[in-house]
Every structure is written in structure tokens, then in C-alpha cells.
Amino acid sequence: MTIPLQSIEIKALHRMIGGGVGFTLLYRISRDGCNASTFHTKCDCQGPTITVLYNTNDTVYGGYTSQSWLGTGTEYSSYDEKAFLFQVRYNGSSVQKKYPIKADNYANAIRCGSTLGPVFGRKESAIPFFVGNVSFSNGIFLFQKGHLDNSYTLNNEDITNGSVNITDLEVYKVDVGDLRTNLNQWRIASRIEHRDSLFSKIWDIITLGLFTYKNKQLDALRKEVQNYTPVKETGVEYANLLLIGHVGSGKSSFVNTVNSIFKGTISHKAIAGSAEKSLTNRYRKCQVRNGRFGKTLNFRLCDTKGIEKDDGIDPHEFCFILDGNMPNGYLFNSSTQLNPDSPGFLAKPSTQDRMHALVIIVDSTNVEIFEHTILENIKIFQDKANQRGIPQIVLLTKIDKVSESLKKNVSKTFLVPAIGDLVDKAADLFGVPRSSVIPIKNYENEMELREDINILALLALQQILNFADDYLVNFLEGK
Structure with missing residues (x-):
């Protein structure tokens, strides 16, 4: 061979x-x-x-x-x-x-x-x-x-x-x-x-670069994501993309980045920032609009509570999210957990309510020193997703903090050996193919949109939606 x-x-x-x-x-x-x-x-x-x-x-x-x-x-x-x-x-x-x-x-x-x-x-x-x-x-x-x-x-x-x-x-x-x-x-x-x-x-x-871009520009890539529709035969109107990550990974910032790209200006739709505890305390199925008051795009970014060393999403609640039981806006509370008797609990979720792809957000500066307890929790969630055939993608954020050459422009991301090494390590860490590990930079302190940041995020989103379609087709064929 x-x-x-x-x-x-x-x-x-x-x-x-x-x-x-x-x-x-x-x-x-x-x-x-x-x-x-x-x-x-x-x-x-x-x-x-x-x-x-x-x-x-x-x-x-x-x-x-x-x-x-x-x-x-x-x-x-x-x-x-x-x-x-x-x-x-x-x-x-x-x-x-x-x-x-x-x-x-x-x-x-x-x-x-x-x-x-x-x-x-x-x-x-x-x-x-x-x-x-x-x-x-x-x-x-x-x-x-x-x-x-x-x-x-x-x-x-x-x-x-x-x-x-x-x-x-x-x-x-x-x-x-x-x-x-x-x-x-x-x-x-x-x-x-x-x-x-x-x-x-x-x-x-x-x-x-063992691939061909075919001279598409940023606008064409943006339009391709903008016009995304799930596989028609599934009857699903929009794809549900579940975001999980450790506190400070950039999970909510990714939501803001995607919103910013399609809104046309920097957006802060999701609460983001630096804190020891998760700033996200509710389950949100975030819509993304084309323009400020435009059409809602055919995917939802499902934001969740950040995973902490001694707190975070309970595995049972996580299964409820994957299966579509958890109501939009659910308030996470460590003292009480969602159950079939909870208000808003969806007892008979449809394919539309289920999650179609799992996106693991990781701070690239933490890959080599990842907290063991948090990793164990993520592994549990990955196992739950695997049991349901839900595809997984890892997004490596904050790549501009890994290499000095990327601080002002991330267009050379794929020529930086340190980023390639982190992709290798993240793939091993989370047990996914390296093709499922994508480096990005979120909007954090920028005041205006940047083409290089947009391209990375759109390519990641395009791949995630492609994986979601694969899940939907498999789900349809498995009926």
C-alpha cells in the first residue's frame, strides 16, 4: 500500500x-x-x-x-x-x-x-x-x-x-x-x-493549497452561504448548528462574527467577553439575517452555556438539546435540570427541532494546555453526538494570538506552521479528522469588517452546513 x-x-x-x-x-x-x-x-x-x-x-x-x-x-x-x-x-x-x-x-x-x-x-x-x-x-x-x-x-x-x-x-x-x-x-x-x-x-x-478556488470572490462565497437551503427531501427549513465550548473559547463571539458578516457591520447580538464564569446562561437558537432587516437565513446558531471545570451543561440536558426537547430561551440552572415535566419541554420533537451538526469552539492558545476535566466533559458530549450520528467540527479561535504574523491579517493562516501544528494536536485531542478542524478569527476589538476575517468564518460556516446536510441525508435514508 x-x-x-x-x-x-x-x-x-x-x-x-x-x-x-x-x-x-x-x-x-x-x-x-x-x-x-x-x-x-x-x-x-x-x-x-x-x-x-x-x-x-x-x-x-x-x-x-x-x-x-x-x-x-x-x-x-x-x-x-x-x-x-x-x-x-x-x-x-x-x-x-x-x-x-x-x-x-x-x-x-x-x-x-x-x-x-x-x-x-x-x-x-x-x-x-x-x-x-x-x-x-x-x-x-x-x-x-x-x-x-x-x-x-x-x-x-x-x-x-x-x-x-x-x-x-x-x-x-x-x-x-x-x-x-x-x-x-x-x-x-x-x-x-x-x-x-x-x-x-x-x-x-x-x-x-491542493485545491482550486475557481476565482470566486468574497461576495460570491457570502452569497453561497446566504442562499443555503437544507436538502429539500428532508422537509427541514433550516439547519440547527449546536455550538459548545469552554468558557472564553469564543463561542458567542462566533455568533457575533457570523451576524456581523451578513448584517454588514459589527454586531454584538450575543453576550461575549472575558469572565471566569460563562456569560451565556440561556439556550438560544440565534437567527442570522441578511442585512439589518432582511431575510432570515436557513440556519440557526444554537448557543449554549460555556463548559466550566466544575459547572456547565449536564449530559442529560445536552441530550435534550441534541434531540430537540429543550425550548428556545431555556435558562440553565445548576440546582434544577430540564425534565419532561418542565415548562416548554418538547415531548415529540421533529427532525426540524433536532441538532444537525455539533460545533466545538476551542481557544487555540489552550490546545496544548487543555483542562483535563473540561476535555472529559466535551468527550462525553461528543459521544452523545456520535450515538446520534451527528457530525462534529472543531473551530480554533484566536489564531492571531498564536502567530505574530496573523495579528494584522489572517489571510496567511494556512502558511503558518504553528497553526498547522495546532490543527494536528486539536484533531488528536478531540478525535476528529484534521479536515474537521478549522482555524478562524472572530471579531473582538475591530470596529469595521475585514475581508480576511470574513473569508475564514464563511469557509468554516460553509463546511459546517455541508456536514449538516450530510446528517440530514443520512437521517432521511435511515428512516
Whole structure:
């Protein structure tokens, strides 16, 4: 089984190419077939690409070209001053080796032709390659052996580790972009499969931009969330998104942030601030309007009491929230708990009353020193949600306090290694995939709306709504 690129290996490729590049997967032979025609259909005219080969000796290598592949009928070489070969894994151990194109061979960087897969070099490929169609047999694709010609600075080094038995080959389009041009397909990237399982290095996909934003602007993203409607067949008019978090996590601030985006000005609809005890003492299903007096959007942000070390939501009351029994406006009281005889208790909740997604809000500065008792309580709530098939997302707030570079602008969030590390740790801490951990910054002391803050929040909200739809479809099919 092919072992995907590891974090250190992806970062090495990022450094070799240089700049804030992003990768979009175009072609994978284990998924698309090892066929030259398919390769050209998917990879031609895409601009810069990087080709990654995996072999049976657990060695990973490949090549980069800044030029487009072209499947013309006649074979020809392409000029490229920036091309290079690389090796990032040898016998299972990560390495960082780059072999640039030689100055006197810029004209022979890659070889194109309709019957050829990706070929790096002059008359003969410097690395293993395929011609025509290669079948998958006994877990491998048998490639043709490359030759150590003079095109690249290999110095007779065999970067293949002696094997042309290829377990996989991938070609990625290399893009240069920022948060706004690279992030809208986060949820798409989070579903990318690598052979038998979800791609385990999803944060690295995000960090390096292995997705396509398709040039959507902030207004288009805002409109997409604004026009959200739950799956029609479920009969649900709006999605219920349950927010939980420790005191001071930024739970109520997230409500205010979303309200601010759609109101068009800074909003303080929910009580937020710094305190030792939770400032939220009621259960609220908060509506979000488009504009000050506009249409109510088709989701509700369900705010709850903050989780404290020795206080918070009782697990039984939490189940009542998940199942839709708790009335809107219910006042949390540690001395008395909600029960079927309580005023307003919904004895027969509908699908509309139930929670459709669980959003765990976490202060990113607390991830490495998370209070054990609070974590245990959250784990109990997660277990209750899991029993009901309710999807979970973790939002990491206050990311501007983690990295100095994010204090004035969070558009470079996905290029900050410290944020990536926190995503890894939060995923482990709460037992969710890294694709379900999303860093954001809430509005706190800002006086005006900011595009970078809005984009992060909208992308998070878009993902949450996508998860809610998944729950509704599963609930419908399970009837």
C-alpha cells in the first residue's frame, strides 16, 4: 500500500519550488489508470506541475516543470530553466534532495508526446516512465527504467533506490495564490481519497493549497452561504448548528462574527467577553439575517452555556438539546435540570427541532494546555453526538494570538506552521479528522469588517452546513 507524502516531505517540496504555492491533484494512476492518453487529458495545458512517484522500496521521488505538458502527435523537448528532479523519501526515511536542470540542457527539461507519460530529460528519461498503457499487476505498475543522462545534476545517483516497480504516480498542478484564491475547496480537499483511506495529511493539502478556488470572490462565497437551503427531501427549513465550548473559547463571539458578516457591520447580538464564569446562561437558537432587516437565513446558531471545570451543561440536558426537547430561551440552572415535566419541554420533537451538526469552539492558545476535566466533559458530549450520528467540527479561535504574523491579517493562516501544528494536536485531542478542524478569527476589538476575517468564518460556516446536510441525508435514508 502506498504511504502518502508525510508532512516533512510536503514541506520540503514546498521549499524546493519556493513561494506560497498550492497543489491541485490532476492525475493519479491508482485512481485514473496508467495510460498516456488519460495523463494528457487530465494534465495538458495546466502550466507548472509536479510529478511524484512511489515505489516498492518505500522511496518517493519525481520532477517539477514550470512548463505545460502537451500530448501532441510528435515527440519534442520543452525548454525550462526552473525544472528539477527530487527525492523526498529513501527506504522509508524522509530526505530532502533536489537536482536542478543543467544550464546547458534547459532546452531538454521534459519530453512531450501523445504516447508518453511524464518524461524528464532529453532522449531518455532521467527517472522511470511509462509509454502507452501499463496494467496494474500484483500491486505494482512496472515502468521503464530511466537513464542517467546529462540533463539534470544527478551525478550518477540513482534516486529510484533501484526499483522501477511503481505503486503510484501523482501529478499536481502548481498554483500561486493566497487565502482568497486557494481556500474555497477546503471541503473538497477534505474528501480526497488516497487509495484505501482519506488522505491522512489533509492539513498539508490545505497548507500547500491542493485545491482550486475557481476565482470566486468574497461576495460570491457570502452569497453561497446566504442562499443555503437544507436538502429539500428532508422537509427541514433550516439547519440547527449546536455550538459548545469552554468558557472564553469564543463561542458567542462566533455568533457575533457570523451576524456581523451578513448584517454588514459589527454586531454584538450575543453576550461575549472575558469572565471566569460563562456569560451565556440561556439556550438560544440565534437567527442570522441578511442585512439589518432582511431575510432570515436557513440556519440557526444554537448557543449554549460555556463548559466550566466544575459547572456547565449536564449530559442529560445536552441530550435534550441534541434531540430537540429543550425550548428556545431555556435558562440553565445548576440546582434544577430540564425534565419532561418542565415548562416548554418538547415531548415529540421533529427532525426540524433536532441538532444537525455539533460545533466545538476551542481557544487555540489552550490546545496544548487543555483542562483535563473540561476535555472529559466535551468527550462525553461528543459521544452523545456520535450515538446520534451527528457530525462534529472543531473551530480554533484566536489564531492571531498564536502567530505574530496573523495579528494584522489572517489571510496567511494556512502558511503558518504553528497553526498547522495546532490543527494536528486539536484533531488528536478531540478525535476528529484534521479536515474537521478549522482555524478562524472572530471579531473582538475591530470596529469595521475585514475581508480576511470574513473569508475564514464563511469557509468554516460553509463546511459546517455541508456536514449538516450530510446528517440530514443520512437521517432521511435511515428512516
